[in-house]
Amino acid sequence: MRQTKNRVQELEGILREGGVRVTRQRAAILKILAEAEDHPDASELHRRAKEIDATVSLSTVYRTLSALEQQGVVQRHAFENATARFETADAPHHDHLIDIETGAVIEFRSDKIEQLQAEIAAELGYELVRHRLELYCRKRKD
Amino acid sequence: MRQTKNRVQELEGILREGGVRVTRQRAAILKILAEAEDHPDASELHRRAKEIDATVSLSTVYRTLSALEQQGVVQRHAFENATARFETADAPHHDHLIDIETGAVIEFRSDKIEQLQAEIAAELGYELVRHRLELYCRKRKD
DNA sequence: TAGCTAGTTGCGAATGGTTCTCATTTGCAT
DNA sequence: ATGCAAATGAGAACCATTCGCAACTAGCTA
Numbered sequence: 001m002r003q004t005k006n007r008v009q010e011l012e013g014i015l016r017e018g019g020v021r022v023t024r025q026r027a028a029i030l031k032i033l034a035e036a037e038d039h040p041d042a043s044e045l046h047r048r049a050k051e052i053d054a055t056v057s058l059s060t061v062y063r064t065l066s067a068l069e070q071q072g073v074v075q076r077h078a079f080e081n082a083t084a085r086f087e088t089a090d091a092p093h094h095d096h097l098i099d100i101e102t103g104a105v106i107e108f109r110s111d112k113i114e115q116l117q118a119e120i121a122a123e124l125g126y127e128l129v130r131h132r133l134e135l136y137c138r139k140r141k142d
Numbered sequence: 143m144r145q146t147k148n149r150v151q152e153l154e155g156i157l158r159e160g161g162v163r164v165t166r167q168r169a170a171i172l173k174i175l176a177e178a179e180d181h182p183d184a185s186e187l188h189r190r191a192k193e194i195d196a197t198v199s200l201s202t203v204y205r206t207l208s209a210l211e212q213q214g215v216v217q218r219h220a221f222e223n224a225t226a227r228f229e230t231a232d233a234p235h236h237d238h239l240i241d242i243e244t245g246a247v248i249e250f251r252s253d254k255i256e257q258l259q260a261e262i263a264a265e266l267g268y269e270l271v272r273h274r275l276e277l278y279c280r281k282r283k284d
Numbered sequence: 285t286a287g288c289t290a291g292t293t294g295c296g297a298a299t300g301g302t303t304c305t306c307a308t309t310t311g312c313a314t
Numbered sequence: 315a316t317g318c319a320a321a322t323g324a325g326a327a328c329c330a331t332t333c334g335c336a337a338c339t340a341g342c343t344a
Contacts, residue, residue: 021311021320042302057323062302064321080220080274083301097266108262116255117277124239124248126279132222133275135259137268163291163340184330199294204331225330 007034007090011073018071028052029064033074039085039096039105079105079134095133108135149176149232153215160213170194171206175216181227181238181247221247221276237275250277 011030012022020026032040032048040048042061049056065086068074075089079098085105093114094107113133121128153172154164162168174182174190182190184203191198207228210216217231221240227247235256236249255275263270 016312019320023311023321025322055323059303059324060322066303078220078222097263097268099268100271106266108266110258110262113255113258116252116258117275120250120252121239121277121279122282124250124279125282126239126241126277127282128277128279129242130278131276132278133259134273135263135268135270136272136274137263137266137270140264140267140269158341161291165292165340167293197294201295201332202293205292208332 004031004034007088011088014071014073015067020067020071024053025049025056025060026064026067028056029061030068033068033086033088036087039077039087041083041085043083045086080136095135097135097137100136100138146173146176149230153210153230156213156215157209162209162213166195167191167198167202168206168209170198171203172210175210175228175230178229181219181229183225183227185225187228222278237277239277239279242278242280 008027008030011034012027015022015026022030028049029045031052032045036045036048042065043058045065046056046058046061049061065074065076069076073089074086077085077087077096079085079096082103091107092109094109095113097106097108098104099106117131117133118128150169150172153176154169157164157168164172170191171187173194174187178187178190184207185200187207188198188200188203191203207216207218211218215231217229219227219229219238221227221238224245233249234251236251237255239248239250240246241248259273259275260270
């Protein structure tokens with residue numbers, strides 16, 4: 001995957017600029033994150049990263065994810081009754097629909113909702129810093 | 143407070159009907175919950191409940207909250223980076239705005255957003271079961 | 285009203301995801 | 315190449331929440 005490769009190099013650049021060293025372990029984790037089409041949790045990322053570099057420890061996965069989150073290249077989501085799940089922050093902002101039967105996550109975006117949120121905050125005398133919108137759903141069977 | 147008293151008796155009735163015994167400890171917790179104007183967490187509820195009945199243990203607070211949640215009379219909220227907070231489920235459905243500086247919680251309701259959420263789920267082939275909408279805000283200073 | 289019994293309690297131990305500690309290793313600027 | 319601050323692996327620590335168990339009790343029954 002040429003795309004993934006480029007993306008990983010791009011991410012590595014962001015880290016170096018932020019004064020964050022690109023170690024063998026972090027490179028492996030970055031690659032896994034860039035390739036991921038889903039929203040894996042730390043232990044799943046650990047499992048995948050070990051296939052690239054067997055020395056990656058779970059501690060490092062957590063530490064790297066925190067560093068990446070701080071650099072703004074990764075987003076952490078704490079969905080209901082579940083461990084934290086992660087995704088790269090390259091796509092434009094979106095919210096999540098979670099299939100309560102399978103745990104699958106679908107991304108969606110609603111400009112109308114975004115705007116309404118800002119309006120509500122403003123009406124209450126607040127400035128919206130960030131939000132969390134999650135739809136817990138069941139697949140329609142018909 | 144006559145209102146609180148009635149509400150507590152009402153809640154006790156719901157429990158008894160659900161086959162859940164109303165113990166001294168649960169009565170204390172129910173009273174605290176009915177009186178609460180905020181969104182306390184388990185340890186805060188424990189602190190308050192002990193003033194009514196010093197024998198209430200933290201385990202019982204947790205167990206009671208779970209029972210109450212199952213009976214549908216209490217709602218649990220897991221806001222970002224914080225312990226679970228609780229409120230009685232007597233008010234009509236609403237979402238929450240959290241002041242990221244003070245932790246204060248303000249309730250709000252937007253029928254438009256509610257409707258948009260259902261539409262989005264439907265478009266994606268899902269049936270909306272429940273949702274979580276939280277606005278993390280900073281007080282506007284001007 | 286006493287008795288019975290399954291539900292409940294307090295206590296302390298267990299859980300489990302995540303973070304921290306520390307001795308050792310290593311990226312990378314010079 | 316070298317030096318040193320940053321990063322690592324392993325395992326301990328954290329901490330909110332849940333569990334296990336022996337003692338207690340709500341509330342039905344006679």
